[in-house]
Amino acid sequence: xxxxxxxxxxxxxxxxxxxxxxxxxxxxxxxxxxxxxxxxxxxxxxxxxxxxxxxxxxxxxxxxxxxxxxxxxxxxxxxxxxxxxxxxxxxxxxxxxxxxxxxxxxxxxxxx
Amino acid sequence: xxxxxxxxxxxxxxxxxxxxxxxxxxxxxxxxxxxxxxxxxxxxxxxxxxxxxxxxxxxxxxxxxxxxxxxxxxxxxxxxxxxxxxxxxxxxxxxxxxxxxxxxxxxxxxxxxxx
Numbered sequence: 534x535x536x537x538x539x540x541x542x543x544x545x546x547x548x549x550x551x552x553x554x555x556x557x558x559x560x561x562x563x564x565x566x567x568x569x570x571x572x573x574x575x576x577x578x579x580x581x582x583x584x585x586x587x588x589x590x591x592x593x594x595x596x597x598x599x600x601x602x603x604x605x606x607x608x609x610x611x612x613x614x615x616x617x618x619x620x621x622x623x624x625x626x627x628x629x630x631x632x633x634x635x636x637x638x639x640x641x642x643x644x645x
Numbered sequence: 646x647x648x649x650x651x652x653x654x655x656x657x658x659x660x661x662x663x664x665x666x667x668x669x670x671x672x673x674x675x676x677x678x679x680x681x682x683x684x685x686x687x688x689x690x691x692x693x694x695x696x697x698x699x700x701x702x703x704x705x706x707x708x709x710x711x712x713x714x715x716x717x718x719x720x721x722x723x724x725x726x727x728x729x730x731x732x733x734x735x736x737x738x739x740x741x742x743x744x745x746x747x748x749x750x751x752x753x754x755x756x757x758x759x760x
Contacts, residue, residue, distance in 0.1 A: 535687075562745040574736060574751035575688070582746065620688060624745035631745025632701055635688040 534559060536623045538636035545643045550609045553639045555621030557602040562631050564597050564604040565622040568615075569638075575620060578606075611643045647671075649752035651737050657758045663725040666755045668737030669718055678738040678749060679712055679722050688736075693744065694720065727759045 536557045563582045567575040581597035592609045618640045622633035650669040670677045678693040692702040697714045714720040738749040
């Protein structure tokens, strides 16, 4: 039931773009995205609640395809501060209480 | 706002000892979550509470683990007896509403090492 994230790791140069994918085998209420820097707690980025919904925050945006149970996180014109591990968390329709199940994470490194 | 507070930040103990981790959620948040993070298993939900009542404890590994929330501002996660495989970072998080639709605020975590 754990969502699958891809890629597992990505290295970018400042200014480059990246896409992180999250795929679930179960029907979903929502998809959540968090970023965690080394030695720190996960920090919330955004929630996507509706099929086909897209949200954006600065140069980070995401989409949610409810029919395919997939979400993608888009990072454009990456900055050094974007480095960290990105987790998607999925709340499935059949999960008790809609609890989040997190993917294994995608490690993003942005180099100067 | 002080955010979610956890103590201790680091704990080193010997196998067989009792370990108690503590959490103070953000005031006004009705939901509290306990997570465990390891390289092998990632970020796993252990248990969560709504208004101090445990809702889902299916992630609690075994009877050695127990969690309580005696009031809205305090929760504990206890491991007795501890084993080396319990070594991990344990996070507490809280949210205003249910987990499917609400942002979770994570505490700084407790790094547990069991020798």
